Amino acid sequence: MAKQVMKRRAADNQYLHKDFHGALSAGLDYLAEHYGRQAVRDYLRLFALTFYAPLREQLQRRGLVALKEHFEEIYRIEGGHIGIDFSENRMIISVEACPAVMHMREHGYEVSPLFNETTKTVNEAICEGSEFTAELVEYDAETGRSVQRFVRRESTTESVKNT
């Protein structure tokens, strides 16, 4: 039997391993089962505060446009369709279907009942200590379809009225 050899350089492929969503979902389930549901939120908050520190700094410095660029980029990479209603004081992101949830559904991975926290808690943590608040207004657990709202704190009332 002949020996088979495969050689690859990093540049030979695009970095996009969507099965990682399933691994993250498994991690959330493990945390909830062994440490309680609040541990899931605590972990995601800490992760977001740490990992998105540069984005949070951009949010402070440049406002919502920094978040707009971030979300446009990650949904583009993941092949998700989103609509963004943007102004300086308010941004509403409408996600047709979450690419992570859809990948897991299509490939037979368990979707954690707390998977919405990867949007809700993470968005809230990104905005923590900033002029803006984050709210997960709608979320469909089956598809991950969602409406995410970011509003400048002093204009919260006006923004909600206009939504």
Place this chain on the structure above:
Amino acid sequence: MISCTEFIPAYSELFKFLQKRGGKDAVVAFWEYLSDNFLTNLQELVEKKGLRGCWEYWSHTLNEEAADFTMELDEGVGEFKIIMNHCPSKGCLLEYKHIEPYPHYCEHCDVLYRRVLEPLGYEYHADLSHCDKAKCSILVKRRKAGKSIS
């Protein structure tokens, strides 16, 4: 949504979170859980196809992860080998300047894969001595008849 391209730091931070809660034992317990519950695809492939199952499993994952690697399958000799010239996961963690990788990050591969492959009749050897440079290697060998693990 956390993009799958941001998963590696998310996992590294999860390991750190677990370590704070329950020490390294808590992290290893999670890796064992993952191995048992998340790597069933590797287990099924190897049960069905032997070492070729390893080849198929890692052909999928390493290409999607854009790894820099050489992979060899010699079914006649009974060996499967991966030489990781640049691990995309550890490489990514080393590149970020604002996060500190979980210090034992690379050990998760050893726990996850060893736990699947050894009970199926294979030796699993990992060289993590250069993982601080995002380099490592694994060798999976079909165990010779009569040689059992305890």
